[in-house]
Amino acid sequence: DAMVIQNPRYQVTQFGKPVTLSCSQTLNHNVMYWYQQKSSQAPKLLFHYYDKDFNNEADTPDNFQSRRPNTSFCFLDIRSPGLGDAAMYLCATSSNSYTQYFGPGTRLTVL
Amino acid sequence: EDKVVQSPLSLVVHEGDTVTLNCSYEVTNFRSLLWYKQEKKAPTFLFMLTSSGIEKKSGRLSSILDKKELFSILNITATQTGDSAVYLCALNYGGATNKLIFGTGTLLAVQP
Numbered sequence: 217d218a219m220v221i222q223n224p225r226y227q228v229t230q231f232g233k234p235v236t237l238s239c240s241q242t243l244n245h246n247v248m249y250w251y252q253q254k255s256s257q258a259p260k261l262l263f264h265y266y267d268k269d270f271n272n273e274a275d276t277p278d279n280f281q282s283r284r285p286n287t288s289f290c291f292l293d294i295r296s297p298g299l300g301d302a303a304m305y306l307c308a309t310s311s312n313s314y315t316q317y318f319g320p321g322t323r324l325t326v327l
Numbered sequence: 328e329d330k331v332v333q334s335p336l337s338l339v340v341h342e343g344d345t346v347t348l349n350c351s352y353e354v355t356n357f358r359s360l361l362w363y364k365q366e367k368k369a370p371t372f373l374f375m376l377t378s379s380g381i382e383k384k385s386g387r388l389s390s391i392l393d394k395k396e397l398f399s400i401l402n403i404t405a406t407q408t409g410d411s412a413v414y415l416c417a418l419n420y421g422g423a424t425n426k427l428i429f430g431t432g433t434l435l436a437v438q439p
Contacts, residue, residue, distance in 0.1 A: 247424050247425060249426075256434075257431075258429035258431055258432055259370070260429075261427070271424070306369055306370075314377070314419050314425060315361055315372055315419070316361075316425060317372065318369035319369055320369050321368060321369045
């Protein structure tokens with residue numbers, strides 16, 4: 217089945233230790249998004265790729281970076297995680313269907 | 328500033344009840360309004376609404392958009408415990424990139 221896959225589903229890291237979250241898709245969608253969702257809050261868009269074009273939201277901290285080596289894969293790099301970065305990170309994809317399809321998310325814990 | 332507000336923030340009902348969730352917005356020139364259901368995982372897509380006054384229906388769930396009064400509602404009839412979730416409303420306003428602005432969500436708890 218075509219889908220959006222995120223790995224790992226749970227990630228524990230130490231304060232300040234870089235971490236990379238992975239997203240892959242078999243939908244062949246040209247747009248990929250990364251969201252941060254904290255407890256009891258709505259998802260907050262961090263950035264998105266339209267094909268290879270990277271678009272950063274104005275309030276996304278510099279600590280968050282992203283890479284999209286090809287259509288199928290997109291990575292979220294957190295260079296120096298702080299306690300406030302503990303959250304669910306959601307990857308989503310879209311084509312021209314006016315909607316987005318979400319992966320299962322990666323829950324990040326920062327110790 | 329573009330904004331999407333959902334009400335109520337949380338709701339507790341008993342199985343068999345009917346619920347109405349509200350989503351109001353202050354966004355101009357959006358492409359579509361989306362409803363998602365989120366349990367303890369990623370949001371799953373429920374409905375996409377683009378035209379005012381046309382009801383979308385899927386089983387016990389239905390939704391409608393009112394572009395004049397700037398709101399949408401999601402109805403769930405004969406609720407079941409499996410309907411317990413956070414329901415998110417989002418507006419697609421991002422042109423070709425389909426960017427979404429999410430509402431705060433409504434937490435629905437259905438008790439047996």
